[in-house]
Amino acid sequence: MTIPGQFLATINSRLFMNRLIELHSAGKLAFFGKLAGLRDRRAFQRHLAPVRKKRWVVYAKAPFAGPEAVLAYLSRYTHRVAISNSRLIAFDDNEVTFRYKNYRSSGANRQQVMTLAADEFIRRFLVHVLPRGFHRIRRYGLLAGSARKDCLAQARDMLGVAPATDEPPAAETAPVPCPPCPCCGGTMVIIETFAAWCQPRGPPTARPSARETIHDPA
Template structure:
């Protein structure tokens, strides 16, 4: 089911119903997705060098929330992450912001999301540096998700962490032994304290009735590539794929999701404008980075990463850039050449 058709049918109803609550970035996302791969998004004039067949080829919108776009960027990210994997076990640690904070987080997205990244990274770094746990500097890749399986607003951060760290003084890589990285309840306690302290420093009111125990999940994920592949699904292509939109009729949209507790496939049906509101709640503020590396995996830690490579006797190669898929001639299946460009909004005269 094409999301563009849903947007076109319910655009006016959405704007009318949520007037005053719609952010400029939301309308920009809607307009990008509704015009994706149409002449309104711009066109390339391509010609086949073998049979001279030529045509105008509509461009994709390139918006990071469009389910039709960014497949190339996702594949390239996976390639880069695969080339940084170390020969150790990996863990995925998930830090969740409790329900009581969701309204505050939605009203102050840039501030709260940045605070979450800061608190998660500092918590993991301090646990790693503690001699009782590891006594070394760790590296981690963190991804912000704002949705639950049902696409409700549910901010949380996944951190993919190699089970070990570098002791720079001893020039030694210490591997974490056992089936567990750190104690989940201890991580949650420190994360909670740092979030509350951060809110006080920022002058934001702490919601009433917050629970004393927060949830942090720490799961062993083998070599790490499976966890990274899972996280890559939502990096550049929005929170829902078009194949999971199973019906659009009578002004309603039905989509499929997997229930987290049972693993069963379930359906959820909403009015068209409510569905648009649901997916737009996960559009991040302009320029905000969903993916961040910390520790020896940070882009500014190349010397430390080189030390890790030396100690572990490995070489992490930068992946070659994947070539973008060529336009194929519908007549002879040869690669077509780009020989012209029509900017967005310029229709043929």
């Protein structure tokens, strides 16, 4: 079944706006700088009024390089922090200096340096931390956690596919024939095999005891 894009846009915009107003009424939205005036309820309502009149668009299309490229792109962000240590330049207990990428510039000017107060740097960093109860990765459809076991069992039954076992299949290795002995021509027997990263160690040499005397043949 295909859901019209306009229907999705209407549902998403309504849910988003209602939830935003609920958070503002509960005092869970913080405004700083030029946006500090939006703390007032009426000012916030006036600010949202033009957004309600806009037509939301749900846009989706097939990726150019296929699903593999999308997964490769997303995998770089699923277990990534907001800023890596390599971008931090200096910290003097009051300010943090770091590198950032300015996408409005091009060429060598794209990589720029910014210095922020320590508390402002921490505030911006915490914006990227998920609230309690949110998950970075969610599974939907057949892989949804609540019904994954039953859905996969039903799908396997409809496709006539046997469920996969947890134990890995035993690898069938054929015996490696031993080369003949270069001296007598007989069949040699492997008594031990060393891994590629291991070095065979010879038997320890017997050390003379303290009571023994070593004589020089000369």
